[in-house]
Amino acid sequence: MADSGRVIVTMGPRGAFELREHPLPKLEQGTALLRTEMCGICGTDVHYWAGYRPTIPIRFPGIMGHEIVGTVVEQNGGYLTDALGRPIKPGDRIVPAPLVTCGACYWCQIAREPVKCLNGKAYGHLGDGYPYHTGGYGQYLYLCLPGTTVFRTDLPPEVAVFLEPISIAVTAVDKVRVNPGETVVVQGTGNIGLLCLAVAREAGASRVIAVGGPAARLELARRFGADVLIDIGQISDPQQRIEMVRAHTPGGHGADVVIEAAGVPAAVPEGIDFLRYGGRFCEVGHFADAGTVPINPSTHLCAKCITLVGAWSSLPDSFARGLNILEAAKYPFGDMVTHRLPLERTGEAFHALSSDYMLDGREIIKAVIAPWE
């Protein structure tokens, strides 16, 4: 086995990305070491780099990356089974849930909202000190946080890398509740929006409407289960989009459910206008603060009697169900990967994702780091 591995260290908000080589740690009892095959670059990572401060503290300089897929190199009595009780041996492919909660604090035990755990820790947030290999943008991941939830899978890395993102979509659909036969609108056709389309379909929606763009993303939206595509580039008037959505709902009364995954404040009142009386709206796109937007409490909320819910982060049960959806292979998950990049190009991808999403002459839908290429 090698005795060191390369990592990308993010120096700070808007800072440089440095390639470093660090020694591999001596494995403590109850831990394991993964050889990282792939790590997705999440919008969240880009927000952190841009200066957004998360609930779970993030240390700089640090090794970021939390959408991690790797194979087991060595186990020192740790992670001998996955969260579903299936045995794990060296060579097996693993996806860890990045967030590790304490199980004992107010949020874990009393409020039962462990994503807000007071003692929560997460891979990709732990800095660049010993034991070094604690984030996805590196060749190894040291499963050093006691109680890390892991899932074994035989899916190819470019599909397994969507387990953390699809857990977010599962959480959003759970929060807003989709009933069989309902009409669901998803605003936004980035990778979370695309995954929400598929998950809404799996939850029983009989008609799914995607509002987003540009054309290449809408074509993917169709392959992710959308029956109706509305291109915000072509239909730039929100009022016209509202009429189009309503025209595709039973009786023209509006959608049962809207999931906002664009992260654009103006999408919220527009999305509420897509809804029928008594409909349900889920906000999942605004993980970071993108600003405010006026809402009329009378016309948007009371007069429509809607339910408005927020979704934020995810827990292992959403990973378990997300894994079933990935493994059922009904949607072209791997086709969302538009850019597969070596460690050295991490910084380029971050710069592109915080500007126009263009890299190598084409638009990024999902960029992943493949640390051994």
Ligand SMILES: [Zn+2]
């Ligand atoms: Zn993520």
Ligand SMILES: [Zn+2]
């Ligand atoms: Zn806790």
